[in-house]
Structure formats: structure tokens, C-alpha cells
Amino acid sequence: xxxxxxxxxxxxxxxxxxxxxxxxxxxxxxxxxxxxxxxxxxxxxxxxxxxxxxxxxxxxxxxxxxxxxxxxxxxxxxxxxxxxxxxxxxxxxxxxxxxxxxxxxxxxxxxxxxxxxxxxxxxxxxxxxxxxxxxxxxxxxxxxxxxxxxxxxxxxxxxxxxxxxxxxxxxxxxxxxxxxxxxxxxxxxxxxxxxxxxxxxxxxxxxxxxxxxxx
Amino acid sequence: xxxxxxxxxxxxxxxxxxxxxxxxxxxxxxxxxxxxxxxxxxxxxxxxxxxxxxxxxxxxxxxxxxxxxxxxxxxxxxxxxxxxxxxxxxxxxxxxxxxxxxxxxxxxxxxxxxxxxxxxxxxxxxxxxxxxxxxxxxxxxxxxxxxxxxxxxxxxxxxxxxxxxxxxxxxxxxxxxxxxxxxxxxxxxxxxxxxxxxxxxxxxxxxxxxxxxxx
DNA sequence: CCTAGGATCAAACGCCCGTTTGAAACGGAC
DNA sequence: GTCCGTTTCAAACGGGCGTTTGATCCTAGG
Numbered sequence: 001x002x003x004x005x006x007x008x009x010x011x012x013x014x015x016x017x018x019x020x021x022x023x024x025x026x027x028x029x030x031x032x033x034x035x036x037x038x039x040x041x042x043x044x045x046x047x048x049x050x051x052x053x054x055x056x057x058x059x060x061x062x063x064x065x066x067x068x069x070x071x072x073x074x075x076x077x078x079x080x081x082x083x084x085x086x087x088x089x090x091x092x093x094x095x096x097x098x099x100x101x102x103x104x105x106x107x108x109x110x111x112x113x114x115x116x117x118x119x120x121x122x123x124x125x126x127x128x129x130x131x132x133x134x135x136x137x138x139x140x141x142x143x144x145x146x147x148x149x150x151x152x153x154x155x156x157x158x159x160x161x162x163x164x165x166x167x168x169x170x171x172x173x174x175x176x177x178x179x180x181x182x183x184x185x186x187x188x189x190x191x192x193x194x195x196x197x198x199x200x201x202x203x204x205x206x207x208x209x210x211x212x213x214x215x
Numbered sequence: 216x217x218x219x220x221x222x223x224x225x226x227x228x229x230x231x232x233x234x235x236x237x238x239x240x241x242x243x244x245x246x247x248x249x250x251x252x253x254x255x256x257x258x259x260x261x262x263x264x265x266x267x268x269x270x271x272x273x274x275x276x277x278x279x280x281x282x283x284x285x286x287x288x289x290x291x292x293x294x295x296x297x298x299x300x301x302x303x304x305x306x307x308x309x310x311x312x313x314x315x316x317x318x319x320x321x322x323x324x325x326x327x328x329x330x331x332x333x334x335x336x337x338x339x340x341x342x343x344x345x346x347x348x349x350x351x352x353x354x355x356x357x358x359x360x361x362x363x364x365x366x367x368x369x370x371x372x373x374x375x376x377x378x379x380x381x382x383x384x385x386x387x388x389x390x391x392x393x394x395x396x397x398x399x400x401x402x403x404x405x406x407x408x409x410x411x412x413x414x415x416x417x418x419x420x421x422x423x424x425x426x427x428x429x430x
Numbered sequence: 431c432c433t434a435g436g437a438t439c440a441a442a443c444g445c446c447c448g449t450t451t452g453a454a455a456c457g458g459a460c
Numbered sequence: 461g462t463c464c465g466t467t468t469c470a471a472a473c474g475g476g477c478g479t480t481t482g483a484t485c486c487t488a489g490g
Binding site for chain 2: 021025026110116128135139160163164166168174175178179190194198199204208
């Protein structure tokens with residue numbers, strides 16, 4: 001528990017940036033160690049293998065990220081906050097990653113957004129493992145606020161919520177490109193657009209019902 | 216224009232499946248040619264390079280796909296159809312890919328959903344090129360039906376529409392996993408859930424306005 | 431029948447990958 | 461000063477990659 005973790009941290013930072021930039025598979029250990037200014041063998045010494053490095057890169061950020069989401073959800077539950085607040089608790093911590101100081105951190109949101117659909121099975125496994133309990137708690141919070149919706153429909157809609165968010169964090173360039181620079185996924189207003197759109201979607205009547213219909 | 220295109224087609228089919236399964240980068244030409252039952256050198260002979268093969272795999276499907284989307288949008292425009300119809304024209308052709316006969320085709324939706332956030336820049340370039348005009352026409356169709364929304368907000372929301380759809384086609388397993396099999400992204404009902412959720416989101420009042428407010 | 435040209439083939443090319451190795455450098459404990 | 465566990469290092473390992481090559485097969489046209 002000393003400050004010896006120098007090489008480890010340098011590796012995690014370099015890997016985070018290069019994973020985000022080129023993908024986990026395409027970022028070579030040679031490129032990572034060179035950027036970190038350490039020897040090639042350091043990865044296998046400190047993390048056992050490339051997969052160990054991948055796991056460490058994800059764990060380092062996802063732990064605190066989920067903790068923040070869940071503690072904000074706790075607050076929200078005490079105050080019996082509206083759907084909008086639940087969405088903010090879910091989304092804002094991720095969007096804020098994009099505006100934080102260290103360069104690698106900023107890239108992590110992009111990396112994470114992409115990782116849901118990663119072809120690499122190990123990466124996907126890491127994501128489902130690390131995010132599982134958090135996802136379930138948010139799904140419950142939404143279900144409690146939308147008692148008229150069947151459980152299956154809650155899950156569908158939460159899937160869409162996650163999709164819109166992941167798309168925004170991982171393909172922000174696309175939006176910037178099509179809007180010719182007018183919309184920037186890194187702006188604080190992204191949160192407001194997401195919350196407005198998604199809360200309206202969540203509040204829609206159940207599939208098969210007319211507008212204003214009842215359960 | 217004869218039936219000589221045997222090897223080419225076999226390569227496209229094999230590549231499509233393996234690209235979807237393992238990613239463009241991780242699918243090797245050796246694996247692709249072996250699955251296609253052709254010689255390794257056939258890729259470079261018929262497509263010039265691996266990138267040529269990638270382009271061909273995408274072009275083969277995206278062309279007809281966009282044509283179907285646009286002709287359905289045309290119909291919809293004639294009848295002055297509602298937002299729901301525009302969404303169906305945009306989404307259904309993609310979801311139907313998942314239920315079509317050839318195995319590779321079924322995988323293509325997954326491949327395409329993932330390709331928006333591909334680290335490989337060439338793949339992303341192919342996507343923006345091939346989808347650009349279609350995207351713009353749909354954005355206009357939505358703008359005409361939501362005249363009270365600023366143009367920027369239309370673009371934000373269309374981005375979320377695309378995100379929810381892409382997430383559904385590329386990470387359906389995730390939804391199936393978290394719902395313990397209750398929700399299957401390949402089911403026809405996926406379309407109904409998407410349209411219900413997304414049309415409600417599109418109809419939300421502009422950011423910063425109260426429910427029921429006017430432009 | 432012969433031939434020219436497209437299509438296929440096995441084999442090799444050079445390169446980069448993740449990992450391993452064994453030695454060197456370091457830094458407290460005694 | 462010596463020792464020992466930790467950390468760093470240059471070098472090499474085997475293997476897979478995309479691509480190239482030159483020979484061989486096949487077939488339509490003269």
C-alpha cells in the first residue's frame with residue numbers, strides 16, 4: 001500500500017487510452033508499454049497477461065463509477081425522486097467521465113460504451129459481471145415508479161435507455177458529424193437531452209395500449 | 216454477369232459471419248477462406264485486400280437495406296404518416312435482417328450495430344459514407360413532423376433513436392441475459408417496444424420546457 | 431487441337447503479436 | 461558489506477497475420 005504502484009498506474013493509463021482509441025484487440029502490448037515508458041515484460045509481470053491488464057483497466061473505473069451511481073440512487077430513493085432523477089443518477093456519472101482531468105479517463109466512457117458489443121467474449125463477460133448488480137437495482141427503481149408496466153416492458157425500456165446512453169458516449173463523433181458540429185456529445189446539455197427523451201419514452205403507455213389507456 | 220461469382224459470394228458469406236462473430240480485426244483471412252472453402256489467396260485476387268473485402272461485405276447489404284428504408288419512407292411521406300410510421304420505416308428493415316434465411320445475413324445486423332463505434336477507422340468511414348444520405352432524409356422527415364422542436368434537438372433525438380436500435384441489434388444477448396430469457400431482441404415484438412418507446416421520446420417537449428408547453 | 435486468360439492453388443515472404451527467460455539493477459534488513 | 465526478494469530489462473520464442481509469387485488448372489475462342 002505504498003506509492004510503488006508507479007509502473008502499474010502508468011500501464012493502466014496508457015492501456016486505457018489505447019484501448020479506447022484502437023480497441024482492446026488492436027492495442028498491442030508493445031504500443032502500450034512504449035506509451036507508458038516501461039518495459040514490454042512489465043505487463044506480464046504486474047498483470048499476468050494482457051487479459052489481466054484488460055480486467056484491471058475496467059475494474060479501476062467501473063468500481064467507483066457504480067458506487068457513485070448507486071449512492072445517488074439511494075439519495076433519490078429516500079426522497080422518492082421522479083424518474084428523471086433516477087435517470088440522472090444512472091447517466092450523469094458516465095457523462096462526467098468525459099470531462100475529467102486525466103486524458104485516459106476521458107476516453108474511458110467511449111471504451112465502456114463500445115464494450116457492450118465487443119466481439120471479445122472476455123471483455124463482454126467483464127462488463128456483465130461488473131455492471132450486473134447495479135443494473136438490477138436501477139431496473140427495480142424504475143419498476144417501482146412505473147407500476148402499470150409489466151416487468152418485461154421495464155426491461156425492454158431500460159435496454160433502450162442504456163443503448164441511447166452508450167451510443168452517445170461511444171459514437172459522439174457521429175452526432176457531431178451529422179449535425180455539422182452543432183451537437184456535441186461532450187457538452188453538459190447532452191444530459192438534459194437524454195433525460196428529456198428517455199423519461200418520456202419510459203412513461204409511454206404499455207405496448208398495445210392506446211395513449212392514456214390503463215393497465 | 217454469369218454465375219461465376221461463386222467464390223466471391225462464398226467469401227462474402229463467410230466474412231459476414233466471422234466479422235459479426237469475432238469482429239473485423241479478429242476475423243483472419245485464413246479463417247474466412249477456410250470457412251468459405253476457397254484458397255487463401257482468393258481474397259486478394261477478388262477483392263484486392265482485406266479492406267476491399269470489408270467494404271464489399273458492408274456494401275452488399277447496406278445498399279438494398281437503405282433502398283428499402285427510403286422507399287418505405289416515400290410511401291409514408293405520401294400518406295403523411297405519423298412519427299410511428301417513420302420509425303417503422305427506419306427500424307423494421309434492420310430487425311428483419313435478423314430473421315432472414317442465410318445464416319450470415321442474420322448476423323449482419325449485429326455487425327452493423329457494432330460498426331458505429333468500431334475502433335477501425337475505415338469501417339466507421341464506410342458506415343458514415345453509406346448511411347449519410349439516408350440518415351439525412353429521415354432526420355428531415357422527423358423534423359417536418361415535429362415543427363416545434365429546434366433542428367438541433369431533432370438531431371439529438373434521432374441520435375438516441377439510432378442508439379436504442381443499434382444497441383438492440385448488436386447487444387440483444389445482454390437484454391436476454393438480464394431478463395433471464397424473457398425478452399428476446401430477435402422477436403417481432405422488439406419493433407413494437409422500440410416504436411412505442413422512441414415515438415414517445417421524440418414527442419417530448421423541447422428541453423427546458425414544461426410538459427405541455429409550446430414552442 | 432491449340433492457345434490465351436481468368437481462376438485457383440501451395441508455398442513462402444516479412445512483420446508483429448503475446449509470452450517467456452535469465453540476467454541485471456535496485457533497496458531495505460541484518 | 462552481504463544477502464535476498466522485488467522490480468526492470470534486452471533478447472528471444474513460437475505462432476498467426478496480410479500479402480505476394482509463380483505454377484497449375486480450366487475453359488471459351490480461333
